[in-house]
Amino acid sequence: MVIIKKKFTVLLTIIVTGIMSGFALVSINKQVLYRTNEFFHQTDTYTPIRLPQHFIGQEEYEQLIMVFENVSSETELSYMKKTVNESNEVDTSWNFKIQPKLEMTLYYQGDVKSSHEKVPYSNTSFRVTSIEESIKIKDFEGEFFLMTREKEAYERFISLFTDRFNQAFHTDYATNIFEDFENSYSYSVISNTDVYNYRVYLTIGLILLFLLLSSFFLLMNKEISLLLNNDFSLHQVLWCLLGKKKIIITFIIAGIIGGFIFMYYKEQFLYLFQMYVFLFSGIYGISLISLLLVEKIASLREAFNYIQYILFTFGLLFSLLLTVANVELATIVFSSSQLAVSHEPPKEIAGEDYHVFYPVTIGKNHVDFIYSNRFASAADQELYETLNKNGSILVNVSDYLNEENEQFGRGIKINLNYLKKFPLIDVSGRLIQITEKETHPVILIPERYRHTDLKNDLAQITEYYQEISEKEPKFLFIKNNQPIYTFIPSIPWIEHYPVVEILTLKNSMYLERNILSGEIYPPLKIKIGSLSKERLFELIEESQLRDNLQLSFPYTQTEEIAVKVLSRSFHYLIQIFLLTFFSFFLLSYVMLCIYFVYNCRKIAIFRSSGYSLFETYKDFFMMNLIKWGTTSVIFLFLIEREPKYLFNIFFFSFIDFILSVVFILSTEKKSQLLLMNGG
Numbered sequence: 001m002v003i004i005k006k007k008f009t010v011l012l013t014i015i016v017t018g019i020m021s022g023f024a025l026v027s028i029n030k031q032v033l034y035r036t037n038e039f040f041h042q043t044d045t046y047t048p049i050r051l052p053q054h055f056i057g058q059e060e061y062e063q064l065i066m067v068f069e070n071v072s073s074e075t076e077l078s079y080m081k082k083t084v085n086e087s088n089e090v091d092t093s094w095n096f097k098i099q100p101k102l103e104m105t106l107y108y109q110g111d112v113k114s115s116h117e118k119v120p121y122s123n124t125s126f127r128v129t130s131i132e133e134s135i136k137i138k139d140f141e142g143e144f145f146l147m148t149r150e151k152e153a154y155e156r157f158i159s160l161f162t163d164r165f166n167q168a169f170h171t172d173y174a175t176n177i178f179e180d181f182e183n184s185y186s187y188s189v190i191s192n193t194d195v196y197n198y199r200v201y202l203t204i205g206l207i208l209l210f211l212l213l214s215s216f217f218l219l220m221n222k223e224i225s226l227l228l229n230n231d232f233s234l235h236q237v238l239w240c241l242l243g244k245k246k247i248i249i250t251f252i253i254a255g256i257i258g259g260f261i262f263m264y265y266k267e268q269f270l271y272l273f274q275m276y277v278f279l280f281s282g283i284y285g286i287s288l289i290s291l292l293l294v295e296k297i298a299s300l301r302e303a304f305n306y307i308q309y310i311l312f313t314f315g316l317l318f319s320l321l322l323t324v325a326n327v328e329l330a331t332i333v334f335s336s337s338q339l340a341v342s343h344e345p346p347k348e349i350a351g352e353d354y355h356v357f358y359p360v361t362i363g364k365n366h367v368d369f370i371y372s373n374r375f376a377s378a379a380d381q382e383l384y385e386t387l388n389k390n391g392s393i394l395v396n397v398s399d400y401l402n403e404e405n406e407q408f409g410r411g412i413k414i415n416l417n418y419l420k421k422f423p424l425i426d427v428s429g430r431l432i433q434i435t436e437k438e439t440h441p442v443i444l445i446p447e448r449y450r451h452t453d454l455k456n457d458l459a460q461i462t463e464y465y466q467e468i469s470e471k472e473p474k475f476l477f478i479k480n481n482q483p484i485y486t487f488i489p490s491i492p493w494i495e496h497y498p499v500v501e502i503l504t505l506k507n508s509m510y511l512e513r514n515i516l517s518g519e520i521y522p523p524l525k526i527k528i529g530s531l532s533k534e535r536l537f538e539l540i541e542e543s544q545l546r547d548n549l550q551l552s553f554p555y556t557q558t559e560e561i562a563v564k565v566l567s568r569s570f571h572y573l574i575q576i577f578l579l580t581f582f583s584f585f586l587l588s589y590v591m592l593c594i595y596f597v598y599n600c601r602k603i604a605i606f607r608s609s610g611y612s613l614f615e616t617y618k619d620f621f622m623m624n625l626i627k628w629g630t631t632s633v634i635f636l637f638l639i640e641r642e643p644k645y646l647f648n649i650f651f652f653s654f655i656d657f658i659l660s661v662v663f664i665l666s667t668e669k670k671s672q673l674l675l676m677n678g679g
Contacts, residue, residue, distance in 0.1 A: 046145035083142035217290035343489035363547030380510035396523035
């Protein structure tokens, strides 16, 4: 029992220290949020100027800055630019890292003392520099602000700016295009600054702490009864059980962590202090309740026989709670199941290399993403024609995969490069041949829709496309059972589709093409060959899209990259594995300790009396069957909706089984005398 007591108190000290460190990390994250909001909202006292077009060339951007400088000089009003870049830190090596980062830069006129701040334990950084620096580093995106809240001065600036802008760029925009005094396109930073998910760790840590604490006091019921019978007060019992040295060490560690936060993150010290008060009050409260409970049970001697069953039930509830709460590793493992699907490209494109961009990040285009489709339009305008000429293939099956769509709305969209690689034939056996100059929508319909029983569906399809098209669609019937290659490894071919839309440069716009959907299977598959990957990224850089399109890879690696995005980084994956393992291990260890402490004498008597191993541990096996039977029944109702819980059940069962074997073997090796004396 002394050994068990030492083990439990050491575990309690480790968990409490871990939770205190977790609270400190959450405090630091709160400081990151505080600093982010403080830096971001510096422009709240300014008024935005909206630009009607993107500037991607250095010459035209310099011309824009010149317009700002001239108007600023004439009106004696200052301007500035804010760039907020929400993208990813990317490393695709074995030590991979694809996790969110936030970079904010404020560009001011004239001579500015440059500064750069990187917030510790986060991927957040802030810069202040001059507007000339944006030209040097080719940072042409961002929002421009006039540094005033006076409406009359703002309108005077906008009026003159409109004239100068139109003269410089040969446009005829009206004043209201640039004017936005009330900042109608406001937004907030979207990224989660808690890169390492400290709050999840804390939740699991608190669950384990209160399980371990309550189990410890109930397990030590005989020692507690002895101390109480010798006139020890509850506080003295508490002090005696937890250990004076360990309590003092814990408070010293709390003081060191608190001192560190006070020195470097003073604004968050009060929050940390409140969390520590909550933690130690919770520990004290649970301890007193447990002691009072043991004191009551002590008056009913026969109740001691049921403590192990009470704790077993308690542990079962906590195992269910942990299985539901600790799902991050299970989610990643479940997503990784797709990696087992082997996929060979079809012979039509064997030996060719097609890349996709994923994920698409907001980058510096918050207003474009939130309030308009300008990002999609700009990406299409800058990239599609060049990539299309290079042989890139567009296959968009997102409408088809959405089973909630009506049949006429489940069309598959392809471009002409697809037809060059995967030809389709009409009902006469001729190849479907369309040119990029085709201006009318071209809709391919399988010939089965000519049958009497599908004529109503055919009427719906033709009516739908006639309604949504500006020009009269061309409907062509094709032979049945001509599968469409999806470029999706898990479902490579689609055979029974209602329609296929052929998109040319002249009969489609960026909305139909949607080349960079942001989803895991983007429609555009970029051919790498005559266009090298290096040249592709140069094109992306020239188009000011590098902040949005950071990661290009062969389409066959999509599932692998998706798992890496979900995992964030190799280090983070190791962390959550260790956390999951430790939490399940600790819960199982506590439950097994309780059983073997309460039953060691019974085991010794049974074994010395010649009982078999199975007969001796029959109750133990029965309790495990009940535990995992109950867990399985409960989760049978959840598996269809949340299959990831199944992994946690198997993982927990495996750990529990291994530990059970270890405990049984360890008990069997102990002498009968030692077991009779309590193990």
